[in-house]
Each structure stands twice: as C-alpha cells, then as structure tokens.
Amino acid sequence: MDAPVEKDMMTRSSEIPMRVINSAKASEVVNTIKRIKRSYRQIRTENVFKKTLVIIGLVMVILVFGILLTLVVESLPSIKALGLKYLWGKTWDPVQDVYGAFPFLLGTLLTSFLALIISIPFSFAVAVFLGEYYPKGWLSDFLKNTVELIAAVPSVIYGFWGLAVLVPIVRSFESKIGVEPVGVGIFSSSLILAVMIIPYAASLGRSMIQMVPSQLKEGAYSLGATRWEVIRSVIFPYTKSGLFAGVLLSLGRALGETMAVTMVIGNTSIIPKSIFAPGNTMASVIANQFTEADKPIYVSALIELGLVLFLVTVIINVIGKKIISRFTNE
Amino acid sequence: MSNLVKYRIAKSSALKIFTIFLAFVCVVPLIFILLYIIRAGITKINWHFLVNIPKPVGESGGGIANALLGSMIIIGVAALIAIPVGILGGIYLNENKKSRLAYWSRLCVDILQGVPSIVIGIVAYFWLVKPLGGFSALSGSVALAIMMLPIIIRSTEETLKLLPDSLKEAAFALGMPFHRVILKVIVPCGISGILSGVILSVARIAGETAPLLFTAFGNPYISTNITKPMQSLPLLIYNYATSPYNDWLDLAWGASLILLLWVLLLNIITKLTTRRWKVQL
Amino acid sequence: MESTIIRSKNFNAYFGENHVVKNVNIEIPKNHVIAVMGPSGCGKTTYLRCINRMHELIPGATCNGEMVLNDEDVYSMHPIFVRLKIGMVFQRPNPFPNLSIYDNVIAGYKLNGIKLPKGERDKVVEQSLSRAALWKEVKDSLHKKGTFLSGGQQQRLCIARAIAMEPEVLLLDEPTSALDPISTSSVEDLLHELKTNYTLIIVTHNMQQAARVSDRTAFFYMGELVEYDDTKKMFTNPRDNRTQNYITGRFS
C-alpha cells in the first residue's frame, strides 16, 4: 500500500519548492531531494507505528481472553468428569479422587465477608476524615500516606507477621472464649485481610466524597443542619453508589488474596465448623496443592477453582468500574 | 427546642470524634507490623547476610544472595517486557478514545488489573512452564509483566490525557509524522508521569509471591539462567517463614525487612515523582 | 501578473453532521498577505486548518472539494508534505515546553530527525529568529526553556519555528489575540517583512488589524465566503450587505 504512494509522489516536481529551483543551486536541490526521501521513510515508519499500536490494543484483549480460554480448557477434564456437583460437593479428597469445592467456596466467602464487615467502618471513617473533615493539612497527608502504605506492604509479609504475631494472640483469645485453640483459621485470615483491604474502599470513598458539589452541602448547612447531618443526609446519599463500588473492589481484592491467607488459614480441606476453625480458600488451595497435584484430574479440579475465582473477580471488578465511571461522568 | 439543638450538635461532635478515632485506628496495625519486622529483621542483616546463600538446616548463618539476585533478574526481565508494551498500550488508549477495539482494550486492562495474582501464576504455568518443560525465571517474569501492564498502561494514559492538544498540533503542523509526534514530543513531555507509573508498577509486583509459586519456583542456589528455576525474595520468605527451623525463620525476617525497605523506597520515589509532576503542570 | 499559490474550489468542511465551511472558492496569490475575517464561529479557523490538513486530526472532522497548492491537490499528497510546505502559527503560543529556545526554533528539523551540521543549525536559528524579530531579545538566552518567554515572545518564537522550515505558505490563526498591544504591533510589523518570502494567510476578527496588515481580505459569514477582494476596496466599498454590516460594527 505504501510503495505506489512513493512512486507516484517521486515524480512530482513540485515536491521541490519553487524557491529552491529558482535559486538553482545544485547542492540545495540535492539536499531537498534527500530530505524528501527521508520523508518517505518516515511515512513508512508512521504506518508501522500505527499498526503496532493497534496490535498492542489487540494484545490486551487477547491476553484476557487467553487467560479465560486457558482456564476453561485446562479445567475441562474436571468440568466433564464432575459437572455441577463439583460446586456442591462437600468432600475434597484427592487420594480417593473425590473433588468437592464447597469447603473452599465457603471458606472464601466466610473470610472475605468477615474481612469486609470488619474493615468497612474503618475504610469509611478514613474516607470521611480525608474527604470531608480534613481534606488538607499534614495530619490528613499522614493518614493518607499511611493508608496507602497498607496496600504497599507485600502480602507475604502480612502472612509472616500474622503467623508469628497474630496467630498466637488469636490462639490465646480462643482458649479464653473456650473454642479449640488452633490460632490459624478463618478468623485469623479475616483479621489480616481486613487490614489489607482497608485502603481500597477508603481511597475510592475519599475521592467520591470530595466530588460532592459544595452547593448541596451549603444548602443543607443553610437550613441549620449539623456537620453529621450533612454527612448522613447529603454526602452519603450522594456518594452511595461510589461507596458501594469501593466495597465491591475491596471484596474483589479479598476474594483473590492468596499469600497472607494461605499462611494463616490452616490449610484444611474440611468444611469449617465455626469461624475459628481452620479451612482453605479457593486461592489458598491452589497455592498449597498445585505443585503437588499428581493426577491430571486433580490439577484440573484445582484450575476449575481458578476459573471460578477469575470469573467472580472479573464480574465484581467490571461492575465496580462501571459504577465508578458512571459516577464520575455525571 | 434549644435542648434538641444542643443534642444535635453534641451528636455531631461525638460522631466526628468517633470517625477520627476509627480512621486513626487503621494506622495501628501497620505501625505494629512495620515495627515488628524492623525489630525482628534488623539484627539479621549484615554484609554476610547479603552476599551468602542460605545454609542447610542445622547450620546457622547464611544469607539471601540468591534471592536478591534472583529478584533483580526476574523483576528486570518483567520490566523489560512490560515497559514498552505498557507505554505503547497507554498511547494507544489515549490516541483512540472512541474506536471499538479501544473500548474492549480498555475494558480488558481494567479486568487484568483485578485478576487475582494466583490465577496469573496458573496461566503462566500453562503458557510457559509446561511448553518449556520446567520451571523458569522467565515464566515468572512474564507473570509479573502481565501484572505490571495495567498499571503502566493506565498511568501512561492518565498522564497523556493531561497534556494539552496544542502540543500535538504544534508538532503535526511542523510536518512531523505521527510516531515522531508521539515519541519525540508527547512522551518526553509526559515522561515523569509515565516514569512514576513504571516505578509504581515495579513497587506493586516486587513483593508478589503467588505468581512465582508455579513459575520461578525458587532455587536454594545462585542462578542467573532465566530458563531455569530461580529464587526470589518473596518466595524465600514464604518458604522459610512456613518452615519450623529457627535459623530459617531468622533468614526470613531479615529478608522481610529488606523486601519491605525496597518496596517502601519504590513507593516513596513514586510519591516524589508524582508530586514533582503536579508542580510542573 | 501574479501566480496563484493556493486555490480552493467548492470546498466544504464538517464536524460530524455540522457543516462548518460551505462551498468556498478562493484563489490566493503568491507573496501576499491575506486576511480572513468574520464573526466568531463562522469557520475561519476550520478553513485555515483545512489548508494544511490539520482539520482531519480532529475525530469526526471531514472535508471535501478541491484544495490546490501550486497546481497540486493537497488532499492527494501525504499530510506530512503538505505541512512541511504550509506552516502554521496557532492562536495561543505553543512552544514545546521540554525544549530550549534554540531547540524550539529547529524543532522541525530536530524532532523530524533531519540532521544539520552545527554551523548550518546556528545559521537557521539566527536567521529564523531575526526574521521573527526575536533574535535581539533572546540571543543571550538561547538555552533557556521556551516557556520562560513572555506571551508575545513565545508567539514570535512559534513564528520562527514555523519559518525555520522554509514553508511556502504560513497560516496564522489569530496570532495576536492572546497578546498585549505592544507584542501585537511587533508581530504585525513582522508580517510585513515576511511577505517578501512567504504567502501569509492570517485569521483575525480585528478589522483594524486586517486593514493594517493585509493586501486582500476574505470575509466569512456562517461558513460561507461572502466577499473576497482587495483590502482597501473591501473596507471602503464592500459589495455585500453583510460585509458592510460587519465592518460598520452592526453585527456584534
């Protein structure tokens, strides 16, 4: 497509500015011709560059569909062999070739929602503090940076600290309230997770709260509302979809979090009897058992967990992002 | 009447104090963790620790040289893959705001950002480890690169979006071809924003363990061959932290402190570059 | 007697469905200053940007009709060649913020990857800055960033940047509207000087300016070219009612 353009245009004398021809200096004409040849090279490079960009755009789509496809293909043996009862099956016993994912689904839901319940009041408090009470100043800078730091600490370090410090504390707490003092388990994982996911809902909530138009708040103040009443009856209703999106994104994080949970959840494949019992989440089973899975169906069953995890987090994230973009575009 | 007003005002102040209290309670666990890691790790770190490889069980001493080197190589290769692709991806999204492919591409970048890291690890296993016939640092790098991409792409896009159109027009009006407009004018003008996105992406994946479990796998010895298993700091911490031996736990604490410092340093650099960027605008 | 450098025939431009430039026919003679005048929103900028194919950079923007530069259809050339021959100066000065004054002047070479020997480079910079009447003011600070200059100096820097490429035509879109009176008059003086080497097309909605600087004036109204004539004639004896109303200030 590029070649004909070039030939066509090389024949045009008018490529050389009239001024140059008039001045009739040979060297200038030569220079100009050189320059024009360069330009044809440039045009070719330009086309290559544009195509490269499109290819990169395409690669992103291919990457995501590739991930999905890989997960589906690799979990097909398990899907075929076990069908839907895979999801309801209550026993996971690879030695007997019994694969029921229910204990892990339950473990994931328990840890994530428990973590969410614990962390939301704190997230929202941070959001309100930074978004409404003290949007500026060194104190809010400090809080903002510290909360961001929570997200920066690697999860393996949370796990290690949890194992070394939190688990013994939980264990003594458990013996005090009279449950079996194992320490590791759903409860410890939820505590660690709760800390880890605070920043997501907090930072999103903060930016949403800062977007509340000041006329709305002033309207309420002018009617004699107190600060808290403005927060409750103006800010919260206005930002509720945004706050909800923040909670969703936090949930997405909690569901997929692997290392910290793997290290403190106890790695047991039986259905947890209480929130203090050890268990496993989908992510932690994969982390714990993938390299030791010795049978194709075992591997495939683990990947199916990954597939479920992938689909759930994709749905949660897409919904969350949609809510955010709708909120910010209004 | 005035009692009611007093009550409302008191309630408002009480809830404000409660909110502030809750907000600052968040800081407590982080401070605890940081202090604990520093206390447990600081005594383990010395020159010997940095330049030696771990000793077998029962022998005390030893270091984490293999993990340090491995982490650097794995992250370096990941950055080599992710930086060009990520920056070009950000340029693509910024230049094509309306096309249908760009819509899907943007959606996929969003999705990619939320994919759990363990899933990326599995996928990298099937894409590279299985076909290549064994665990390798390269497959770990690819997994990490996939995780870096959305961060680099998004921060590049956000940075370029802030540049005024007049800049691009000035360049086009001088007869510059598209690729030069982008690479010689637009990218240099947004370079600090793009760089801070790159550093942030490195900060995010520097501590990732899950994607490396089934890819880089770990290696008790120093290795520089990216087609072979390689140790990395997070992997070493995971493996040694869950072991029952005190010597190994000590090693893990020292490694944790180093990893923590490294990640914090990257975050601080990101913060500083972002701030400078804002002033410049 | 005089050769035509740019000719449009039945030229139209659109933003999506919005028909912004309607059926424009015009012939622009070489080495003249042409003023393009008209109330705001009448399509002056759009028409100007069609001449060097900047219009098509806006998503959804299209155009049709004939646009000829030296007997050659602009729209069958590659835009890069068009823009190398037809330089442009924008309404708001837009020097490259990451480049020094010196590098801004030779930006068209430097950023296009055209290598000039150092001596020639210096010559181009000095010549362009002198022609843009900026050399005296900046010759001691050539390596400062271009954005440190005042607005008027920045605009002259942009003119220097455009003429450094030795274009045949220079398009100026309200080059003085963002400038103070003193800078405005130095830019206007400059236009007179530039006429000997270039063909200048300048958009302005300042009538005094049009009268002062131009040989010919084109009057646009609601996307149409209403009148195109010698400037003197247009201002003393306009043929069209709408022109008359505009120059007597009965529009705004």
Ligand SMILES: Nc1ncnc2c1ncn2[C@@H]1O[C@H](COP(=O)(O)OP(=O)(O)O)[C@@H](O)[C@H]1O
């Ligand atoms: N980027 C754009 N997108 C859509 N419409 C535009 C754009 N720029 C200008 N227009 C429309 O085109 C018409 C002509 O604009 P313009 O050429 O800038 O007028 P002038 O320069 O004479 O003031 C205006 O009605 C304006 O609304």
Ligand SMILES: [Mg+2]
């Ligand atoms: Mg205009």
